[in-house]
Every structure is written in C-alpha cells, then in structure tokens.
Amino acid sequence: MNWLQIRRALLAFCFLPGCMLAGCTPAVYENMSLAAADKAFTSAQADPEVAGKAPLEWKLAEAAQARAAKALRDGADKAEIDHLAYLAQQQTLLAVEIAALRRAEQDVEAAKAEHELLLRNVRSAEVERALALAREQAAEAEKARQQVAAQKKEADLVRQLAGEKAAEAEKAQQEVAAAGEKIRRLEEQLAALQGRLAERGLVITLGDMLFETGASALKADAQPTVERLAAFLNEYPARRVQIDGFTDNVGAEEYNVTLSIERAEAVRTALSNKGVALERVLIQGYGEAFPVATNDTEEGRRRNRRVEVIISDDQGVVPERNP
Missing domain, CATH: 3.30.1330.60 (OmpA-like domain)
Known part of the structure; x- marks a missing residue:
C-alpha cells in the first residue's frame, strides 16, 4: 500500500458515520470520538515509516492520544474527551501526511538524480524516452508533494481553529461561572x-x-x-x-x-x-x-x-x- 492509499484509508475512516464506527469499535471504548482517534492511531502505527520519517510529529501524536485516553480514564466530561480525541486524530493525520511529504521529497530527489545520470551516460532515443518518463514521474512526484503540502496546511488550519474554539469555549464557561457567582451573591444580599x-x-x-x-x-x-x-x-x-x-x-x-x-x-x-x-x-x-x-x-x-x-x-x- 503506497502513501496516498494509507492517507486515503485514514481519511475515509475519520469521516465514517457514527453508526459504522459503533459497529467496528471494540466494546471497551465508551467514547466514539476516542475510538475513532485510536483506530486512526493504530492504523498509522502499523506503518513504521510514519515514525521513521516524521519522528517529532509522531511523538506529538502519541502524547495527544495518551492525553485523550487519560481523560477517559479520569472520568472527564464528554466535551473534553471529544475535544482531546479530535486533536489526537488530527495530530495522527498530520504525522502521516508529514511522512508522506518527506517520502515524496525523497522521490523527487531520486528522480532528479536518475535524470542527471541518464544525461551523462546515454544519448540514444531509448534514453530520450527514459528521460521523458523520468520527467513525467518527477512531475507526478512534485504534484503529489504539493498535494501533501496543501493537505498539511489545511490540517494546520483545522488544528488552529480547533484551538481557538477550545479557548472560546473555556472563556464562555468562565463567564457563565462568573455570572452565576454574581447572581448567587446578589440573591444572598437581597435575602439579607x-x-x-x-x-x-x-x-x-x-x-x-x-x-x-x-x-x-x-x-x-x-x-x-x-x-x-x-x-x-x-x-x-x-x-x-x-x-x-x-x-x-x-x-x-x-x-x-x-x-x-x-x-x-x-x-x-x-x-x-x-x-x-x-x-x-x-x-x-x-x-x-x-x-x-x-x-x-x-x-x-x-x-x-x-x-x-x-x-x-x-x-x-x-x-x-x-x-
């Protein structure tokens, strides 16, 4: 299975309807979002080149997955678990996409090196056809690299927006708590x-x-x-x-x-x-x-x-x- 197939498989799973996830997730999970995140993490973990080519991003994915699992074990509320599971899932996708990007970059460099070698050693029509093929492959690899880069940029934006939403939710929760405390104090004073x-x-x-x-x-x-x-x-x-x-x-x-x-x-x-x-x-x-x-x-x-x-x-x- 090549890198694009791995990425497509992960994306397809992440957007499965909730009812399908419920059917394929082990009964041990009590949170569907965390089950989806764990499935994506396990799928990526099965490919050693993800950790090999994107070690930093993979460590962040492991840490994010651990935080989400700990929140479930600690009995955190569903909204917090959903949020941590979403971030863990996005970090796993990011690690996969970074690994794919670096593999694509290696492919580009390999194609360029092959192109230069052919230019130095042969000048026949057969070589020209090989050069045309090499150029086509290089173009395809560059296109794939650009696609992965665009997807990484989109994933970064989604993660940023998720962080902003989490901050807004925390601020709103604090405002509600402050308003409740103000109302409670006002009621006490009026009763007095x-x-x-x-x-x-x-x-x-x-x-x-x-x-x-x-x-x-x-x-x-x-x-x-x-x-x-x-x-x-x-x-x-x-x-x-x-x-x-x-x-x-x-x-x-x-x-x-x-x-x-x-x-x-x-x-x-x-x-x-x-x-x-x-x-x-x-x-x-x-x-x-x-x-x-x-x-x-x-x-x-x-x-x-x-x-x-x-x-x-x-x-x-x-x-x-x-x-």
Missing part, C-alpha cells in the same frame, strides 16, 4: 435585606418601629438594615434608590405628608452617611395615601406607617408608582 419583589422592583420596607414615635428620627435598631442597604448600593453603583414615606390616617393630612417626607429624608441621610451619593437617592412622601392595610385597626395603622425603599434595575431605572 429581607426585600420582596413587586411591580416596581425590589422593595424593602422599614416599619414604624424603626422610627421614634411620631417623629422622623431613626432608632438605633434601624442601623443594621441601613448598613446592609448601603453596602449593597456601594457594591452596585449603577443602581439607584427611590425612598417613599407613608403614614396612617390619624392626624391632619398636611402633617402626615410632612412626616412621611421627613422619614424618607432620614433614611436618605443615613445612606449618605454610609457613602451612598445623594444624587442616587430620590425621596417622596405620600402621607396616608397608598395604604397596605385598613386604618380601622391598630395593626392596620401600624402597617401603614412605613418607609419603602425601592431598588432600581442595573440601568438605574425605578418605574413610576401606579395611582
């Missing part, structure tokens, strides 16, 4: 703030018990909540905050609106003292408007006396409150 999701976004409610009775000053008990909220906002500087104050319906309406504004302002000031820029925090006082419970009971009125902190999305947008 005891917020709830509403139409306007994440809402954190500061109850009446965190303020002095009938006043806007925050109690010391409110500091842990303020500190957690400030830490969150300082970590996510793109987010903004809308602070809305509310009261029950006891007392004059004007007084209730003023108190609700002052309580919202007290929270804004507390956040500013923790490093949150004032321009990121908007406030509004609604007085007794927008109750969340009835004002006919003490419990209902207590729930209505509150300050709501609405955290924006990543673009800093907080939707308007519906009437």
Whole structure:
C-alpha cells in the first residue's frame, strides 16, 4: 500500500458515520470520538515509516492520544474527551501526511538524480524516452508533494481553529461561572435585606418601629438594615434608590405628608452617611395615601406607617408608582 492509499484509508475512516464506527469499535471504548482517534492511531502505527520519517510529529501524536485516553480514564466530561480525541486524530493525520511529504521529497530527489545520470551516460532515443518518463514521474512526484503540502496546511488550519474554539469555549464557561457567582451573591444580599419583589422592583420596607414615635428620627435598631442597604448600593453603583414615606390616617393630612417626607429624608441621610451619593437617592412622601392595610385597626395603622425603599434595575431605572 503506497502513501496516498494509507492517507486515503485514514481519511475515509475519520469521516465514517457514527453508526459504522459503533459497529467496528471494540466494546471497551465508551467514547466514539476516542475510538475513532485510536483506530486512526493504530492504523498509522502499523506503518513504521510514519515514525521513521516524521519522528517529532509522531511523538506529538502519541502524547495527544495518551492525553485523550487519560481523560477517559479520569472520568472527564464528554466535551473534553471529544475535544482531546479530535486533536489526537488530527495530530495522527498530520504525522502521516508529514511522512508522506518527506517520502515524496525523497522521490523527487531520486528522480532528479536518475535524470542527471541518464544525461551523462546515454544519448540514444531509448534514453530520450527514459528521460521523458523520468520527467513525467518527477512531475507526478512534485504534484503529489504539493498535494501533501496543501493537505498539511489545511490540517494546520483545522488544528488552529480547533484551538481557538477550545479557548472560546473555556472563556464562555468562565463567564457563565462568573455570572452565576454574581447572581448567587446578589440573591444572598437581597435575602439579607429581607426585600420582596413587586411591580416596581425590589422593595424593602422599614416599619414604624424603626422610627421614634411620631417623629422622623431613626432608632438605633434601624442601623443594621441601613448598613446592609448601603453596602449593597456601594457594591452596585449603577443602581439607584427611590425612598417613599407613608403614614396612617390619624392626624391632619398636611402633617402626615410632612412626616412621611421627613422619614424618607432620614433614611436618605443615613445612606449618605454610609457613602451612598445623594444624587442616587430620590425621596417622596405620600402621607396616608397608598395604604397596605385598613386604618380601622391598630395593626392596620401600624402597617401603614412605613418607609419603602425601592431598588432600581442595573440601568438605574425605578418605574413610576401606579395611582
């Protein structure tokens, strides 16, 4: 079997349909890509001139095949095994093609030497025919060499593209992992703030018990909540905050609106003292408007006396409150 026949046989095997590979691969393989790579490697190994004429490329093929087999033994995931098996298969093909290239180069040199010998020793018509044949053989050998060189170039390009794809896949995997970690941390922080999701976004409610009775000053008990909220906002500087104050319906309406504004302002000031820029925090006082419970009971009125902190999305947008 000549070099072109060996190369064609290897290429034909590498592109066999998966169902045919499944029928001819020993049962020991659990990965079809690795089975194909091993078959190509074994076929090339049977020809000693592959290792003899392309020793460096053959050592790389052996190393690549060993890495792929080790990945299977170590229980690596299928994508990694497929990738390593593909690289091993390509390296085996490259070794075969390099050996073929060097054999073709030897054929060219031999043909040239034969041509020169004929020119020195004979001048007959028979020799002219031999020279024509030698030139034809040299041309064919050169054509074969050029074909092998082109195939080597194509194999190098495929290997380069495979490496680039692997790098892209690794980068994408790292980005997904980083995004997952960011989401996990965000969920932990939001849980610590005891917020709830509403139409306007994440809402954190500061109850009446965190303020002095009938006043806007925050109690010391409110500091842990303020500190957690400030830490969150300082970590996510793109987010903004809308602070809305509310009261029950006891007392004059004007007084209730003023108190609700002052309580919202007290929270804004507390956040500013923790490093949150004032321009990121908007406030509004609604007085007794927008109750969340009835004002006919003490419990209902207590729930209505509150300050709501609405955290924006990543673009800093907080939707308007519906009437």
